[in-house]
Amino acid sequence: MSQHPKPLIAGNWKMNGMRANLSELGIMGAHFTPELRKITDLMICPPFPVLGLAAEMARGTGIHIGAQDCHEKYSGAHTGDVSANMIFDAGATAVIVGHSERRIDHKERDTTIASKAQAAMDVGLQAIVCIGETKTERDAGRAISVVRRQLKASVPAQADPQKLVIAYEPVWAIGTSLTPTNADILEVHAAIRADLKRVFGKTAGSEVRILYGGSVKPNNAREILALDHVNGALVGGASLKAADFMAIATALA
Numbered sequence: 001m002s003q004h005p006k007p008l009i010a011g012n013w014k015m016n017g018m019r020a021n022l023s024e025l026g027i028m029g030a031h032f033t034p035e036l037r038k039i040t041d042l043m044i045c046p047p048f049p050v051l052g053l054a055a056e057m058a059r060g061t062g063i064h065i066g067a068q069d070c071h072e073k074y075s076g077a078h079t080g081d082v083s084a085n086m087i088f089d090a091g092a093t094a095v096i097v098g099h100s101e102r103r104i105d106h107k108e109r110d111t112t113i114a115s116k117a118q119a120a121m122d123v124g125l126q127a128i129v130c131i132g133e134t135k136t137e138r139d140a141g142r143a144i145s146v147v148r149r150q151l152k153a154s155v156p157a158q159a160d161p162q163k164l165v166i167a168y169e170p171v172w173a174i175g176t177s178l179t180p181t182n183a184d185i186l187e188v189h190a191a192i193r194a195d196l197k198r199v200f201g202k203t204a205g206s207e208v209r210i211l212y213g214g215s216v217k218p219n220n221a222r223e224i225l226a227l228d229h230v231n232g233a234l235v236g237g238a239s240l241k242a243a244d245f246m247a248i249a250t251a252l253a
């Protein structure tokens with residue numbers, strides 16, 4: 001992995017995390033040393049009920065707090081939804097949009113995801129846009145074309161590249177302990193990078209972080225993070241415990 005752009009290791013807690021679990025965030029903060037801060041950015045994306053509390057706990061530790069989804073509008077009659085400006089107001093600096101679990105569970109489409117990403121950027125949040133193929137698509141040799149199509153449709157037309165992060169997460173690798181080969185990860189990330197450069201220009205397109213996600217663990221982090229065009233990781237299961245998450249972060253050192 002090149003050290004530029006600065007890597008980001010982001011933890012997606014999904015629907016896990018009570019107030020008591022924030023003690024793990026405290027431990028992560030205590031181990032996020034000034035030396036490590038120079039090497040990587042760290043982020044935890046907890047569920048909404050503890051978002052504000054997590055942001056308060058993380059203050060001064062250097063750990064960023066992100067949300068896992070947002071609505072594309074800022075207010076109104078949308079029972080149960082949370083807007084990007086509410087997330088910003090709670091002290092978060094980022095939001096994940098288009099995670100495959102949202103695409104599947106809530107039937108989210110690329111156009112909605114692009115609107116969510118734009119809403120996030122408009123209030124000053126980083127938008128972590130998730131894309132990735134299913135097993136059937138990979139087996140059919142369509143991984144690259146699917147990912148490129150999702151990238152084109154899920155990144156808003158007016159996107160600010162400085163507020164954009166792409167997470168390549170093969171659906172079949174999430175929570176399964178399966179990962180693509182290094183060559184496959186490299187191939188997809190290189191294709192994403194080429195498209196980002198085409199859209200945003202060479203310089204801005206090279207600055208957008210492309211994270212890999214899907215069964216990143218302490219034992220495979222080093223080799224995955226060493227790949228070209230891999231600028232960090234989006235980590236699910238292994239982000240719940242400080243020991244695992246910090247082992248992934250220190251794999252960069």
Ligand code: PGA
Nearest residue numbers: 174175214215235236237
């Ligand atoms: P996993 O999840 O690390 O548990 O596979 C990754 C994700 O869904 O972001």
